[in-house]
Amino acid sequence: DRRPTAIKHHTSPSLMMNSHFAPVGESPSREQYEHGIQVIDEDKEFNQNLSTYLNLEKIIPVGFNYHLISVFGSQSTGKSTLLNYLFGTEFGVMSERERRQTTKGIWMSKNKRDKEAKSMAENILVMDVEGTDGRERGEDQDFERKSALFALATSEVLIVNLWEHQVGLYQGANMGLLKTVFEVNLQLFIKDSKSIPKSLLFFVIRDHLGTTPLSNLRNTLLQDLARIWSTLSKPSGLENSRIEDYFDFAFVALPHKILQPEKFEEEVEKLSTRFRKGYNDPKTTGLLDDESLPVFLPQYHRRIPADGFSVYAEGIWDQIVNNKDLDLPTQQELLAQFRCDEISREVLVAFDETISPLEEKQTHDITIGKPTVLPELGAAMNAARLAVMKDFETNASRYHKGVYTRKRAELESKVDVRLKALFQKQLHAAHKSGVDMFSDSVSTAVKSGQKKGNNYDFAQIVESEKAKALAKFEADGKAVLVEGAPWSTYEQELVLYRKKLEEVSSRLRKEEMRRLATRVERWVRSRLGESVGLEFNKLGTGRGGSGAPEVGEKPPSEKDLWDRIWTVFTETVADAEGRFTDRARSFDASPEEVDVGLWRLRRKSWGVLSAKVDEEVMEGNILLKLRENFEDKFRYDEHGVPRIWRPTDDIEGMYTKARESTIALIPLLAQFKLARTSAPPPLDAWIGSPPLSVSPADEEDLAPIGGVDEDEGKSLEEEMTVLSDYKQQDLLVRFKKTADGVYVEAKRSAIGGMTQ
Ligand code: GDP
Ligand code: MG
Known part of the structure; x- marks a missing residue:
């Protein structure tokens, strides 16, 4: 059976x-x-x-x-x-x-x-x-x-x-x-x-x-x-x-x-x-419902x-x-999971009460674009974290060890995700406010220094403000460290912060360079205004007269007017370059930055000189100078004594001589040309080629210069043209009229003297 x-x-x-x-x-x-x-x-x-x-x-x-x-x-x-x-x-x-x-x-x-x-x-x-x-x-x-x-x-x-x-x-x-x-x-x-x-x-x-x-x-x-x-x-x-x-x-x-x-x-x-x-008929079907x-x-x-x-x-x-x-959890583990989850939720309530308002405050501040360092944040985070973990431990540690440990870690990471977000946003706020503070205080210190006659040490201001900013950031960072949280470190952020301060410093230094350049340019302008004006004024004293040279002094030759102007110009700029370099070095400007600054200074100074020359040769001004020059030659004798015209004098001869001498000045004035070389001054060589480190921003406000900026399509000759042909012609006509007037007056006074 x-x-x-x-x-x-x-x-x-x-x-x-x-x-x-x-x-x-x-x-x-x-x-x-x-x-x-x-x-x-x-x-x-x-x-x-x-x-x-x-x-x-x-x-x-x-x-x-x-x-x-x-x-x-x-x-x-x-x-x-x-x-x-x-x-x-x-x-x-x-x-x-x-x-x-x-x-x-x-x-x-x-x-x-x-x-x-x-x-x-x-x-x-x-x-x-x-x-x-x-x-x-x-x-x-x-x-x-x-x-x-x-x-x-x-x-x-x-x-x-x-x-x-x-x-x-x-x-x-x-x-x-x-x-x-x-x-x-x-x-x-x-x-x-x-x-x-x-x-x-x-x-x-x-x-x-x-x-x-x-x-x-x-x-x-x-x-x-x-x-x-x-x-x-x-x-x-x-x-x-x-x-x-x-x-x-x-x-x-x-x-x-x-x-x-x-x-x-x-x-x-x-x-x-x-x-x-047996399977003699191995027919494959998904459903074997045929019983046979x-x-x-x-x-x-x-x-x-x-x-x-x-x-x-x-x-x-x-x-x-x-x-x-x-693997399936045991009964004990299931219970532990359930209770630990429940306890987690319970202990998180108190945590939420402390942390949520801080999160909201931060979010709000960031949304309106004003992240602020919350002074109470560090203490609140530490207390909340300690409390939530302690509460969990008290209530949950009696459950299945493995589950408890796992759930504790889960809770911790849940809590830490939020704390870390707070922490990082706080560092972000500290970073931002620190950088702002730094750049503001440097600017303020510079302004007050400017008020006191530019007597300030830029490098020293930057160094001391930077030290303050770093100390502030470290203090903010320390205050927000969370004990026992491995993620709570601000080393990385400090490195970034330091880097940012360097960036801002270099930006501020650039600004300071610009301010310095502006000051030096202004100085150049005022110096050239005087010295070039003086050279032109000498035209008015062709010989003797009120502006007569002292005894023994060789009267300035009209022929080397431009040589004197070029000399005074280059000397003034060299002086300015020295001032610029000294000051820029004092606040650690790099040799490249100094080179760019000097290059700009030379170009701008040339602009200043050109403008000054243009001002001097403006119609009324130059006509007046020519008239003075002519009168000086015509109305004073070689000893600088005014002539009393007598009818016997060769008024016409003297008139013609003086007039021709003054007229000869017009082509001389028309072109900036050195007498000693009979060529324009070496402006291109003097300015030099742009330094390698020059940036487009450095060139933005620079006017083109003929003969220097090749792609300008303007030659050095043209750059040096002071009076166009038309202007020379015009000036000549006007001058002759003026001279004629003087001549007529002289003639009259000669006749009048005779009448007397
Ligand atoms: P197993 O645990 O699935 O292996 O079940 P057993 O073969 O040990 O049988 C369990 C009990 O159900 C025994 O007392 C069987 O006599 C009884 N039993 C077996 N087959 C059947 C069935 O087809 N119908 C019912 N109602 N009881 C059955
Ligand atoms: Mg069985």
Whole structure:
């Protein structure tokens, strides 16, 4: 009689252990494995005797000619009973009187039916897996998931055993568990495999009443499976995979074993034949609902030779046991998680009360563009952080240590995210206000120095203000340090701040350079205004007269007017360059900056001189000078004594001489030309080419100079033209009229003198 019967040992696992695990040294016997072999025990240990068992059962030499089938389902749904019926195995079955879980761990047994038949059916290995029970929580689930995954990963066929009334109940039908198992199976065993291993999910619906047709139950289950598949997280590359890519499905319903025992046995018998059929017609279909079809299709085979199976299975188990995704928290951990989260929320309330207003203040200040250093921030942050962590510790530390530690770290990072934001914004405000303060105080000090006659030391002002600004920033930074927070350091920001101050200093120095340049230019203008004016005035004293030279002094020659102007100009500018250089060096301007400043100064000074010359040769001015020059020559004798005209004097001759002498001045004045070289002064060489460090901003306000700026299209000759041809002509005409007037007057006075 191969009918399975309730075996007595099942209530005593220790007894079973003794009977199934032979002590080392004893030769294994078939009797020891009457109920199969416990492949994995309740301590999750893999049985090292698996290959011994497979050897005893003569499986080792069969190569690929074997099959593996497992069962999955809730506790006490008649799984072991079913397997025993189908395969003649003797797995432990719960006695009908004592309702306790029987199968512990995972058992394996060779099919014991059809020993006579030399078909493949002989080599069926059946695994009975400890039942799952969706109602219970905690540690039990850990084994549940792992064993279910082991069954799924290794077996060609997985019988999913469930009551009819479980169909459609997500938890009741272990769908959640299946989801996890599918998920990890994909992740661990399918993701990297080259071919897609397929398995058959064989749903066996127990205690089928018959009211609901099997096809309806099947549809419900398929829909549930599709839903599970769509929601589980798939490894990258498999996002679009479908459940059908990995599984075929078969469905069968069995009548109630107790209420309809004959019908039950009849159906089970019918079912068992399907497991014994060869697959001569390996037709692949997703749904094996044709009852005549074989179950073990070749594509389900894992292609592990039988002699390698135990090593393979152990490897699979190792991976499963070591996979963290499958670990489930214990009851204690769940409670700790729940309470720690709750306590976190509670202690954060007080933290919020302190911190939120500060956050709002900061945000507001930043929004209106005025980040301010909040003086009370450091103290508030330290107190709030200390309090929140202390409160958490007081209330939560009695819960599961690991969870508490993790949740404490979570809380700390939550708190620190906010504190760090406050901290950094405070440093930002300190940075900004520090830089503003620095640049303002330097400007103020310079202004007050300017008022006191420019008697100030710019470099010294910058140094002392910079020191103050740095000290202020460090004080602000220190005040906001949060004790015990590794992120609370301002070294990095201090470096940036220092750099910013340097930037601002150099900007301020540039401004100071400009101020200095402006001052020196002004000085040049006033000096040239006097000295050049003086040179032109000398024109009016052609000889003697009120402006007569002292005795012994050689009268200035009109011919070298421009030589004298050029000399006085270059000497004045050289003097100015010296002043500029001394001052700029005093505040650490770089040699390049000084070079640019001097270059600008020379160009601007030339502009000043040109303007001054233009002013001197303006119509009225120059006409007056020519007239004076002429009168001086005409009305005074060589000793500077005024002539009293007598009718006998050669008035006309003297007039002509004096007039021609003055007229000769016009072309001389018209062109800035040195007498000693008969060429324009070397303005281009004197200004020099622009320094390499000159920037577009440095050139912005500079007027172009002919003969110096080549692309100006104006020659040095043109730059040096003081009076155009037309102006010379015009001046000549006007001058002659003026001279004529003087002559007529002289003539008259000669006649008048005679009359007297
Ligand atoms: P397992 O925990 O899933 O392996 O369940 P067992 O095979 O140990 O059976 C649990 C109990 O259910 C036993 O008392 C069996 O006699 C009983 N049982 C087995 N099959 C059926 C069935 O098809 N219907 C009903 N109602 N009870 C069954
Ligand atoms: Mg069982």
